[in-house]
Amino acid sequence: MDKQNTASQRRTFRQTKIVCTIGPATESSEVIGQLARAGMNVARLNMSHGDHKSHLKVIRRIKNLNKKLNHPVAILMDLQGPEIRTGELKENLNLGVGEIFYVTVAPDDTEERSVHVNYEHLINDLKIGDRITVDSGLINLEVLEQHEHRLRCRVLEGGTLGSRKHINLPGIRVKLPSLTEKDH
Structure with a gap:
């Protein structure tokens, strides 16, 4: 052989x-x-x-x-599948460990230390103590409070937050379709 x-x-x-x-x-x-x-x-x-x-x-x-x-x-x-992403920011935000930061589902919520997210069920799906990871885990947030259209969070791992960054909700069952239009 x-x-x-x-x-x-x-x-x-x-x-x-x-x-x-x-x-x-x-x-x-x-x-x-x-x-x-x-x-x-x-x-x-x-x-x-x-x-x-x-x-x-x-x-x-x-x-x-x-x-x-x-x-x-x-x-x-x-397949691409569904994506949860941050919205557009006027400029990148530097998030330091321990800082308070807001995540909102209201596109017109323009508070300086906040970012809009394109997932309308975010507020209802998360609870106090849950984690939000941003930009492939480079930034990690912990939910401290829930409000009508926003979550008050503490920065656990900081970094520079830019526009259209990927959001992951570890352990959370999201209400998004498994396939997107692009997947068909």
Whole structure:
């Protein structure tokens, strides 16, 4: 048995899978082929970026490559899903540990130390003591009080807050659809 055949057999029996995210730097047929020959089992497409037409081109490239390989590369489409985000800020805000900061669902609430969030059920879904993470966990807030359209929070981990940052509500069941228009 030659070395190339043995390596191919080992790859087939491997339980661990190698997942590669395909994006602008890796979407050419040549690079996808290099990734596959290097051991990629799954090509991940982040559907939050790009459009359906550009993703379809990549899918076709992978399918064409699969005709030539002795181990097919699976395609994983990571859907965008619903997003909770901060609104637009006139300028970035520096949040220090221990500071009081307000999170509001009222777009016209323009208090200096507050940010609007695009999730209308925020006030009802959270309770005192719950956490709000912002910008992939760089900023963490704790809910201290609930008001009609806003939450009074304490900054647990500070940082610079900008516009349109991702919000996560750990352990909270949100009232958002699993699929968005872009996911269909």
